[in-house]
Amino acid sequence: xxxxxxTLLVFQFIGECIAILFGLLVPGxxxxxxxxxxxxxxxxxxFESLDDAAAIHLRYLPLLFIxxxxxxxxQADVISKELLAIVIALVLGTIIALAFSAKLMDYLIVKQxxxx
Amino acid sequence: MNFEALIEYISSTxxxxxxxxxxxxxxxxxxxxxxxxxxxxxxxxxxxxxVMSALLITGFAYEEYxxxxxxxxxxxxxxxxxxxxxLFNNLKHVKTLFIPIMITLIVGGVASVLIAVGLLWILDANxxxxxxxxxxxxxxxxxxxxxxxxxxxxxxxxxxxxxxGIIGALFGTSIFKIINVKHDISKGFAxxxxxxxxxxxxxxxxxxxxxxxxxxxxxxSGIFTAILLPIIISIL
Numbered sequence: 001x002x003x004x005x006x007t008l009l010v011f012q013f014i015g016e017c018i019a020i021l022f023g024l025l026v027p028g029x030x031x032x033x034x035x036x037x038x039x040x041x042x043x044x045x046x047f048e049s050l051d052d053a054a055a056i057h058l059r060y061l062p063l064l065f066i067x068x069x070x071x072x073x074x075q076a077d078v079i080s081k082e083l084l085a086i087v088i089a090l091v092l093g094t095i096i097a098l099a100f101s102a103k104l105m106d107y108l109i110v111k112q113x114x115x116x
Numbered sequence: 117m118n119f120e121a122l123i124e125y126i127s128s129t130x131x132x133x134x135x136x137x138x139x140x141x142x143x144x145x146x147x148x149x150x151x152x153x154x155x156x157x158x159x160x161x162x163x164x165x166x167v168m169s170a171l172l173i174t175g176f177a178y179e180e181y182x183x184x185x186x187x188x189x190x191x192x193x194x195x196x197x198x199x200x201x202x203l204f205n206n207l208k209h210v211k212t213l214f215i216p217i218m219i220t221l222i223v224g225g226v227a228s229v230l231i232a233v234g235l236l237w238i239l240d241a242n243x244x245x246x247x248x249x250x251x252x253x254x255x256x257x258x259x260x261x262x263x264x265x266x267x268x269x270x271x272x273x274x275x276x277x278x279x280x281g282i283i284g285a286l287f288g289t290s291i292f293k294i295i296n297v298k299h300d301i302s303k304g305f306a307x308x309x310x311x312x313x314x315x316x317x318x319x320x321x322x323x324x325x326x327x328x329x330x331x332x333x334x335x336x337s338g339i340f341t342a343i344l345l346p347i348i349i350s351i352l
Contacts, residue, residue, distance in 0.1 A: 008194040025346030027261040029196035034339060036200040054198035062160035063141040065256045067182055067189040069164055071271025073171060074178050085239035089249060093232030094283040094310060101224030102297045102306035108216035109299050
């Protein structure tokens with residue numbers, strides 16, 4: 001699995017370097033992700049130790065948010081003041097966006113099938 | 117026996133907080149599986165509640181806690197890179213439905229951000245809150261690093277991400293039934309696009325096809341949002 005972990009770290013490193021070198025606003029790890037994806041497309045397949053390394057990172061992914069998420073205890077003021085707005089935006093926003101996206105995709109699939 | 121030295125060690129070591137954080141998450145996984153993977157009992161919810169209680173009860177400052185567990189935060193970087201793999205494995209589906217996927221990705225993704233931001237705007241929320249809402253539909257690791265980039269509050273951003281995921285997973289299937297969505301592909305794609313990983317967890321229960329398109333939507337929207345959002349915000 002070490003080869004896989006090295007691959008992930010190297011792609012992140014290259015991504016961060018590119019972001020800094022060109023003053024890009026895109027986060028370095030995302031550039032690393034796109035580069036790794038491009039690498040895999042060119043290579044036409046992944047390899048076992050990379051699959052394993054990725055699987056272990058993604059399996060426990062939510063654990064990695066906890067340090068950032070706990071910052072919410074410093075935001076009690078914001079949340080108590082804007083709670084209603086936040087709840088409405090999250091609930092309504094998510095439901096409308098889900099319905100809209102699913103319907104749009106359905107419509108586009110039907111349209112593509114008709115063409116054939 | 118040197119109790120003073122022991123107390124000194126315990127109050128200064130990172131190990132206590134690392135153990136607490138990881139053990140809480142393990143407990144979260146156990147509870148989640150015990151309750152048949154109920155959406156509301158996500159491991160992150162249970163573990164956050166435990167760690168938050170510990171911080172509030174002991175009055176330990178968040179900044180100090182963050183320093184102790186920063187090594188966990190570090191792995192968000194390689195984990196983001198690792199997201200290339202599920203995307204690569206599902207990329208073959210893009211070819212068959214390239215145009216529907218690209219249109220829904222862009223129109224649906226933009227609409228999702230605009231609706232939530234618009235609602236906050238109407239309801240008179242502050243700018244940092246609005247900025248933190250812009251990453252709500254993308255997968256949490258990308259949301260955290262992107263929110264740092266655009267001057268949003270990462271902890272708010274990640275909370276919005278998790279809640280958006282849970283709402284989508286809870287109501288998605290009922291919404292699709294009410295508005296009569298026909299294809300599993302559309303259901304999965306919408307769940308991944310709007311409710312990222314938690315939505316994808318629900319899509320797995322719909323069908324294999326729904327799961328594949330959900331993972332695809334999640335990966336693509338993460339990349340598109342992380343690239344476009346900082347540019348758009350820097351222009352505004």
